[in-house]
Amino acid sequence: MNESTVMANVVVDRLLANGVTDVVLAPGSRSTPLALRLAAAEREGAIRLHVRIDERSAAFLALGIAKVSRLPIAVVCTSGTAVANLAPAVVEAAYAGLPLIVISADRPPELRGVGANQTIDQVGFFGQQVRTAVDLLASGQDAQAPATWRKVTDRVIHDAIGLGHRGPAPVQLNVGFREPLVPELGSGQSPLATADISDLTPPKVMREPINFAVGDLGLAEIPARGIVLIGDVPSPEIAGQAMELADECGWPCISEPSGNALAGATAIPAAAVLLADEEFRTSHAPDFLLTVGRFGISRPIMKLVALADHHLAVNVGGKDRPDPLRTAATILPAVPRPPDGDPVVGRAPRDDRWLRDWLTKSSEAQQRVGAAIADxxxxxxxxxxxxxxxxxxxxxxxxxxxxxxxxxxxxxxxxxxxxxxxxxxxxxxxxxxxxxxxxxxxxxxxxxxxxxxxxxxxxxxxxxxxxxxxxxxxxxxxxxxxxxxxxxxxxxxxxxxxxxxxxxxxxxxxxxxxxxxxxxxxxxxxxxxxxxxxxxxxxxxxxxxxxxxxxxxxxxxxxxxxxxxxxxxxxxxx
Ligand SMILES: Cc1ncc(C[n+]2csc(CCOP(=O)(O)OP(=O)(O)O)c2C)c(N)n1
Missing domain, CATH: 3.40.50.970 (Thiamin diphosphate (ThDP)-binding fold, Pyr/PP domains)
Incomplete structure (x- = not known):
């Protein structure tokens, strides 16, 4: 079996072994060894293959699958501008914290930088947008090479999943294929590493709620006039933890659409409309604000954030710390546990008037929106x-x-x-x-x-x-x-x-x-x-x-x- 075929087989087999369920492929020539192995894997029911002509769309398709499945998903393309077309989805994956695995086919080192057709400097093309960028190189006759490729590919996939890191991120595996790019006739295919993806349970980064000490905020206790603001969250578990905290403390819970946190008893729908009322906003500035995830869709809500006395932010993944106004005293890695029964946190005294005000005003704002639409x-x-x-x-x-x-x-x-x-x-x-x-x-x-x-x-x-x-x-x-x-x-x-x-x-x-x-x-x-x-x-x-x-x-x-x-x-x- 020629070297490029062996390399491609190793890469695809490690994807399967690490629980990658879907691969999106855009056609090309340099990526031929990968395409053939992926087609074989699909035929055996070991992977779901999706094919797109436009690499930009292919990468976003992979991103969408990763976003909902919360599994590592790969996108495979040929060399040259094909790689550059993946950039927008890689950037979105970086800031949203999604496990997008870019596998870019390349020429071997001797054909790089010498004007070879459709060849660009593509290792590390994504710069700081990817957690890892690795070049897998053909190695001539080195018998140990496949074992090394296996280890390197595993490491890249694990970096995408976030093992040993705080959450998932995009990565690039660049593979330098030397011709021939197709298997020798009659050489057959080696069996796939695994034929049944349902047997695999991919590693997941869990985010249990955490305890925190109010002393971290320089407070003796958590104030009654608190607000929870939920930005973009990756999972129902996190939205649920945040809503539970708001409910337990009697804090109004503002949710951006992808915060998915309007199911609790303290939900404040139409918050941007409500908070456009400057009088209400300034008289209802919170003593304590907990934000969860990346937020910042509406200006009136941002004005409220700026007014908060104490701000605690929860980072639920992605590249930046979610603190756009630089107001957060602390950034936590997970949602704090409700204080009930937990001496570390201390009980938040409820202020029912505070919550009632918010609920009443929110319901008025909702009615105004409803009337504007109906009439x-x-x-x-x-x-x-x-x-x-x-x-x-x-x-x-x-x-x-x-x-x-x-x-x-x-x-x-x-x-x-x-x-x-x-x-x-x-x-x-x-x-x-x-x-x-x-x-x-x-x-x-x-x-x-x-x-x-x-x-x-x-x-x-x-x-x-x-x-x-x-x-x-x-x-x-x-x-x-x-x-x-x-x-x-x-x-x-x-x-x-x-x-x-x-x-x-x-x-x-x-x-x-x-x-x-x-x-x-x-x-x-x-x-x-x-x-x-x-x-x-x-x-x-x-x-x-x-x-x-x-x-x-x-x-x-x-x-x-x-x-x-x-x-x-x-x-x-x-
Ligand atoms: C890739 C990219 N290019 C440009 C922008 C800047 N931008 C933000 S909103 C917008 C207009 C969107 O128009 P449309 O999708 O019709 O939505 P509407 O504002 O009418 O709801 C543009 C160009 C962006 N956010 N992303």
Missing amino acids: GPFSGLAVTATCWAGMDSDDLIFAAASRTVRNLEATMTPRHFPPWVIGNRGTSGIDGLVSTAWGAAVAHQRQSPDGRTVAILGDLAFLHDHNGLLAPSVEQRPNLTIVVADNNGGGIFSSLEQGDSDFVADFERVFGTPHDLDLEEIARAAGITTTSVTDAEQLAVALGRDSDGVQIIIARTIDREAEQSQWAGLLRGR
Whole structure:
């Protein structure tokens, strides 16, 4: 068996042995040994292989599968710019803390840096965005080489999973293949390391709640006027721990959409709308704030964070410490245990008036949002409200950055058993979202066969990754509904300073970027069942239709200016 075939077999076999369930591959020549081994592994039922033409979409597809399955997922590509196309997903994986394993095929050392075709300097291309970047090199006749490749590959996979580290992260394994790239005719294939992935239990990094001492904060006891703010969290366990703490202490619990923490008795929905009220905000500045995960979607909520006397942040994974205003006194590695019965923490005295104030004001804010939607035109808010109302507890919502996630934040009503919400919150990109949602749907369908995935995207986000729709014909079509809130451009910019009348002359050209495209035609060109809706009722009907594959609903909303005045009215309290 030639050396490149042996190398590829080692790499694929170690993926299997370490519990990697899915690999996404984009076709190429230098990656041939890997592609052939992966195809063989898929044929034997040892791995699920997904193939995409565009490497950027391929990497986001892998990211989406990793996000929902919480398992290490690999993306394999050829040399050259193919590798560079993986960068956006690698960056998102770094900041969100996801185990994305990049396997980039390369030429052997003697063909690097000498102008060989399709060859770039690609080892370490991802810089500080990956935890580990390793070059696996062909070694001539060294009989010990396969054992070394095995060890190195294991280490790279373990670094992705986070063994010996604090949580998962992306990694790069670069493999320098020397020709021949195909096995010798008649040489046969060595048997796969394992043929049944269901036998493997991949190592997981557990995050049990922890005890902490209030003395760490310079406090004698935890104040009664506390708030819990939950940003992006990777698992229901963490959201549950945070809600339990808020409930036990009687602290209002504010949750960003992917905080998934509006199921408790102290949930504060529509918090951004409520906190736009400056009078309430300043008179209800918390003495104690616990934040969980990366947060920072809404300006009014950030203003509240700035007012907190004592801030304790919990880091649930990802590259940065989640403390964007540099206000946290301490960063904890896990959610603190509720104080009840724990002498280390001390009991938090309850202030029922404090909680009542928050609950009352939050319910008023919710009513204002509800009335604005019921009496108003078909806007992005109506889109997220309709999706939220139409989904069950075994469903998954993928929410795009920009207006969508803020609209969802305002329209998520508390439910005991809500659908689970995710988004690419690591870096809030509007890239790769169709593919991430597709990957999320693949994994979700496996975990919850009766559930579905609904992705809500703005039109620019949809267009940015419409390549993600172009899956080769034999590829799996998961149960995924993509709802595009089409306001013909970037709506979020109207809510920012550049949306002021001072900049009106340049606004549409350099921020709004209307495209005037018929998104239905674009979706149909990709061969996907598509409908357009123009009001909330039609959207509810379209969402309610049975679908077991990918479908798209174009929600033609009011224009961006009208959406902005609806939002401005809500924030002004009208
Ligand atoms: C990759 C990337 N490029 C640019 C941006 C900056 N950006 C943030 S929101 C936005 C506009 C998004 O428009 P759309 O998806 O239509 O959503 P809307 O604001 O209308 O809800 C842009 C370009 C980004 N976040 N990510």
